[in-house]
Amino acid sequence: MTQPPGPDELLDACNWLSQRDAALARAFTAYGVPDWRSGTPDYAVIARMIAFQQITTKAARSIWSRVETELGTVSTQSVLAASEETLRGCGLSRPKIRHLRSIAEAVESGALDLVRVHTADMDAARKELVAVKGIGPWTADLFLLNCGRLDAFPAGDVGLMEAYRLLSDAEVRHESRDFTALADSWRPYRGVAAHLLWAWINAERAKAYAADGGGSA
Numbered sequence: 001m002t003q004p005p006g007p008d009e010l011l012d013a014c015n016w017l018s019q020r021d022a023a024l025a026r027a028f029t030a031y032g033v034p035d036w037r038s039g040t041p042d043y044a045v046i047a048r049m050i051a052f053q054q055i056t057t058k059a060a061r062s063i064w065s066r067v068e069t070e071l072g073t074v075s076t077q078s079v080l081a082a083s084e085e086t087l088r089g090c091g092l093s094r095p096k097i098r099h100l101r102s103i104a105e106a107v108e109s110g111a112l113d114l115v116r117v118h119t120a121d122m123d124a125a126r127k128e129l130v131a132v133k134g135i136g137p138w139t140a141d142l143f144l145l146n147c148g149r150l151d152a153f154p155a156g157d158v159g160l161m162e163a164y165r166l167l168s169d170a171e172v173r174h175e176s177r178d179f180t181a182l183a184d185s186w187r188p189y190r191g192v193a194a195h196l197l198w199a200w201i202n203a204e205r206a207k208a209y210a211a212d213g214g215g216s217a
Contacts, residue, residue, distance in 0.1 A: 003073050004038035004148040005192075013192040020185060022191055023167035027200035034192075034199035041118045041147045043107050044074040049139050050099050053090065063091035076104035099134025102160065108131045125149075145191050153190035155180040160194055163201035 005013070010033045020026035039045055039174060051067065052060040067090045071078040079087075080102050087097045089158045106112035112132050115123045129140035137155060144152035154160070156176040164182075174182060186193040 004036045005150055007033060009150075010034070010036065010192060013189040014196065017186055017189055017193055017196065020195075023164055024186070024196055026167050027163070027196045028136075031196070031199045031203055034195040036110045036148070036195060037198075039144060039146055040150055041114055041143065043076050043079075043104065043114065045146055046103055046135065046139065046143055047074050047079065047100055047144055050096055050103070050134065053096070053139070066090040068091065076107045079104045079109070084210055102133040103135060117143075122149055122152065125153075147193065151188045152181050153180075153186075155183070156195070159201055160197045163197040166204070167197075167200065 014033055016023075018050075020027045034119075048064055048065075049098045051064050055063075067087070068074060070090055071082060072084060082171065084094070084097055087100075089096070092100070103112065107114065112128060115127055118129070125144060125147075126140050128136075129135045129143060130137060139155040140158065158173075161173045161176070161179050164170075164179070173179075183190050183193065186215045
């Protein structure tokens with residue numbers, strides 16, 4: 001199975017990226033080698049990604065905590081067995097519930113084999129993921145990053161685009177399509193670039209939060 005990249009591999013990738021993009025070099029100089037976001041490539045990982053989409057991190061964590069408390073173990077079986085009323089009571093929207101169930105049904109039927117996805121060629125893995133209703137390109141690429149794919153890249157991620165804007169001292173963010181085209185210059189380490197940008201912007205946000213007294217009035 002694909003393993004998350006080790007520290008030496010990440011260091012080499014960061015040095016390679018820094019030689020090709022000044023903004024990434026700035027992030028690397030400020031933060032260093034980023035921690036790789038990885039975990040068991042299972043249904044619960046995708047379910048969490050769905051729950052966190054298009055809402056604030058704080059709200060998503062609260063909702064996900066309620067889901068875990070209600071279901072115990074988040075799995076295909078527990079999600080399919082739960083009523084819509086139960087899932088709505090956790091704070092999940094109806095569209096997200098439909099997506100969670102659609103993905104669970106695909107896993108249960110074998111239409112989506114996460115073990116196969118984890119070991120397959122990246123293009124084949126991505127194709128299998130996005131064929132399932134509820135899994136869009138962003139979720140697919142985020143899952144592949146979680147699997148340790150160095151070149152997976154969640155195009156359209158606002159956090160990445162904003163981090164790059166700030167690091168570039170630009171007034172406006174790239175449009176999604178332009179940013180995706182820019183990221184092609186980071187192949188075969190687009191996933192490492194994503195982690196560098198996330199690490200930098202999260203560190204900057206943490207510093208700003210601390211400077212503001214932890215959100216105090």
